[in-house]
Amino acid sequence: MNQIILANCVEFMSEKMEPNSIDLTVTSPPYDSLRDYNGYTFDCASVAQGLFRVTKEGGVVVWVVADKIKNGNKSLTSFKQAILFQDVGFNVHDVMIYRKKNTPFMRSNAYTNCYEFMFVFSKGKPKTFNPLTTETVRQGVEMMPTNKGPDGINNKVPGKLNDSKTKINIWDYAVGLHGTTSDKIAFQHPAVFPEKLAEDHILSWSNKGDLIFDPMCGSGTTCKMAAKNGRNYIGCDVSEEYLEIARERLKLLSN
Numbered sequence: 123m124n125q126i127i128l129a130n131c132v133e134f135m136s137e138k139m140e141p142n143s144i145d146l147t148v149t150s151p152p153y154d155s156l157r158d159y160n161g162y163t164f165d166c167a168s169v170a171q172g173l174f175r176v177t178k179e180g181g182v183v184v185w186v187v188a189d190k191i192k193n194g195n196k197s198l199t200s201f202k203q204a205i206l207f208q209d210v211g212f213n214v215h216d217v218m219i220y221r222k223k224n225t226p227f228m229r230s231n232a233y234t235n236c237y238e239f240m241f242v243f244s245k246g247k248p249k250t251f252n253p254l255t256t257e258t259v260r261q262g263v264e265m266m267p268t269n270k271g272p273d274g275i276n277n278k279v280p281g282k283l284n285d286s287k288t289k290i291n292i293w294d295y296a297v298g299l300h301g302t303t304s305d306k307i308a309f310q311h312p313a314v315f316p317e318k319l320a321e322d323h324i325l326s327w328s329n330k331g332d333l334i335f336d337p338m339c340g341s342g343t344t345c346k347m348a349a350k351n352g353r354n355y356i357g358c359d360v361s362e363e364y365l366e367i368a369r370e371r372l373k374l375l376s377n
């Protein structure tokens with residue numbers, strides 16, 4: 123617990139981890155062949171099977187992924203992977219969108235892509251849901267219609283408007299320095315996801331003291347946000363170079 127380990131996550135899950143031990147996984151796999159992570163191939167079916175084994179009943183896996191475009195054709199790897207998760211036994215609890223506030227990627231003959239998927243897989247019914255809320259546009263007291271009376275008149279009575287409501291499932295994050303993170307060192311990794319994204323899922327699907335896993339932890343974003351929010355964590359990655367970044371970020375947090 124509270125360690126990050128150099129390992130292939132498939133071997134690590136099957137050889138070192140207890141079944142039904144993880145409350146929440148927040149992770150992001152290598153995106154198609156867009157990035158070369160030291161030549162490692164990525165076997166998604168085995169990762170999904172391993173995650174199903176180590177996840178507690180009611181536990182959740184958040185899988186953040188986007189598709190490659192080759193010759194004008196989107197790979198749809200994201201959905202192919204989601205189907206693999208469903209095939210090994212997970213429920214597809216939600217398909218959420220991570221919308222980037224500043225999007226560098228543009229195509230001349232299509233609208234600018236501004237999102238990635240955040241698949242929320244659950245092993246059975248999620249055991250924890252702490253809904254994040256957002257402020258409502260109108261607050262205070264307003265005249266509200268009551269049910270029509272026998273006279274057919276729709277009366278209005280003063281009623282208090284809700285101050286907040288549950289967030290929608292499209293979440294916006296700024297990316298880049300001070301958006302993704304303020305840890306400059308993190309950008310030595312090519313594909314860091316925003317700290318706030320990891321934190322929002324950790325707060326939503328887990329409680330203090332729970333065990334959070336990132337099998338492909340890269341620069342350690344999930345582990346850092348788990349530690350920051352009073353959760354335990356386990357991270358692993360095939361790259362020692364990336365784990366060094368993750369260790370450094372965890373050190374910065376504890377200073």
Ligand SMILES: C[S@@+](CC[C@H](N)C(=O)[O-])C[C@H]1O[C@@H](n2cnc3c(N)ncnc32)[C@H](O)[C@@H]1O
Binds near residue numbers: 150
């Ligand atoms: C998209 S990155 C994750 C980035 C991370 N979410 C962050 O914020 O820094 C994917 C990571 O998966 C790692 N990886 C690829 N195949 C792996 C495997 N079989 N086992 C463990 N890690 C793997 C890569 O080294 C890379 O760091």
